[in-house]
Amino acid sequence: MYRWWDKYGWKTTLTILALSVAWLLKQTQATAIAETYYFLVSPFQSQQQLLLENKLTNARILQLEQRLNELEQQNKQFKELLDYAAAQPRSAITAPIIGRSADIWWNQITLGKGSKDGVAKGFIVNGIGGVIGRIIQVTPHTSRALLISDPHSRVGAVVTRTRHPGFIQGKNSQTAVMHFFTQVVDVRAGDTITTSSLSYLYPAGLPIGQVKSVNFEKGPAPEAEIELNVPIDLLEWVVIQPFSPKVEIK
Numbered sequence: 001m002y003r004w005w006d007k008y009g010w011k012t013t014l015t016i017l018a019l020s021v022a023w024l025l026k027q028t029q030a031t032a033i034a035e036t037y038y039f040l041v042s043p044f045q046s047q048q049q050l051l052l053e054n055k056l057t058n059a060r061i062l063q064l065e066q067r068l069n070e071l072e073q074q075n076k077q078f079k080e081l082l083d084y085a086a087a088q089p090r091s092a093i094t095a096p097i098i099g100r101s102a103d104i105w106w107n108q109i110t111l112g113k114g115s116k117d118g119v120a121k122g123f124i125v126n127g128i129g130g131v132i133g134r135i136i137q138v139t140p141h142t143s144r145a146l147l148i149s150d151p152h153s154r155v156g157a158v159v160t161r162t163r164h165p166g167f168i169q170g171k172n173s174q175t176a177v178m179h180f181f182t183q184v185v186d187v188r189a190g191d192t193i194t195t196s197s198l199s200y201l202y203p204a205g206l207p208i209g210q211v212k213s214v215n216f217e218k219g220p221a222p223e224a225e226i227e228l229n230v231p232i233d234l235l236e237w238v239v240i241q242p243f244s245p246k247v248e249i250k
Contacts, residue, residue, distance in 0.1 A: 093117055093240040098142065105233065106172040107150040109133070113240065114141040122201070122245040125238050127230035130207035131155075131195060132238065134245075143240075148208070149176065149232050156199025157208055159185070160192040168193070168208060168226060174233065175212065178224040185222055187214055193226055200246040 095117075099110030113119050115138050123135040125145045133153070137144040148155050149170040157168045157178055164187060166180040178193060191211040197204035209228040216222045 091118075091242045093119060093123075093242075094237065095119075095143075095240055096237050097235055106170065107147060107152075108136075109145050109147065109235070109238075111143045111145060111238065111240070112141070114139045114143050116140045118242075119143045119240055120242075122243055124202060124206070124241040124243045126206070126241055127232070127235050127238055129229035130209065131202065132228075132230050132232055132235070134201060134243075135240065145238075147232055149173065149228065155202055155208065156196035157193050158196040158198075159187050159211075160194055162186040162191075165196050165198060166221075166224075174228055174231065176209065176226045176228060178211075178226050180221045180223070183221050187211060187222070187224055189213055193224075203241075203243055 093113055095111040095113035097109050098112040100108075109125075111119075111125075119135060119138055121135055121138055123143075124131060125133045125135065131148065133145040133147040133150075135143050136146045146153055147170065148168060149172060151170050151172060153168075153170045155168040156165070158165050162185070164180060164182070164185045166178045166185075169177050169179060171177060180187075189211050193208045193211065195202040195204055195206040195208060207229050209226040212225040212227045214222060214224045
């Protein structure tokens with residue numbers, strides 16, 4: 001008996017222990033191991049979950065802050081526009097810019113008001129600070145405006161201080177060129193430029209911009225670089241002013 005135990009006893013003991021553990025796992029469905037795993041891993045999972053929740057919360061706060069800033073800017077711009085529109089004739093029409101292509105950003109804009117709102121070809125489009133263009137196409141609910149920053153646009157203009165006349169040509173930017181009609185002109189940086197009474201397409205006296213510099217060497221007549229009053233590239237709303245051009249708009 002002792003010889004048998006010495007030879008097979010430890011194997012028998014290990015077998016009984018293994019069978020006992022297997023039976024215990026089966027009865028408890030590995031609950032002990034699962035619980036042990038949970039207590040070992042849960043601190044790390046909790047930390048990761050907390051980090052994820054913090055990131056989501058911060059992202060949400062940032063989104064709300066940005067949305068609030070956007071609404072504040074829109075409200076400020078719209079209030080300024082309402083104040084400007086209130087100073088215009090009763091017939092003035094406030095319109096949103098609803099269309100603008102990157103390739104013609106400085107050339108044309110589409111407005112959310114049309115013939116059903118009283119808009120017609122030839123009407124003048126203003127922003128806060130001055131004129132920006134004129135209506136060239138109208139549908140029942142929309143209209144299209146040619147901007148004074150378009151190189152094909154021509155606006156009769158005058159130097160307010162000295163009354164020297166010329167015309168404004170766009171440069172696809174916030175600046176334009178004023179071409180004078182005579183070789184001798186009295187113009188200098190800071191002079192105000194407005195639309196001229198000689199213009200066929202615009203009423204007289206609308207603010208356009210200010211002189212930045214003058215090139216007196218340019219032939220056949222001097223040219224002036226004009227900084228436009230209205231930030232045309234940033235506009236979201238405009239005011240349409242009724243006007244009957246002196247020439248037929250095709």
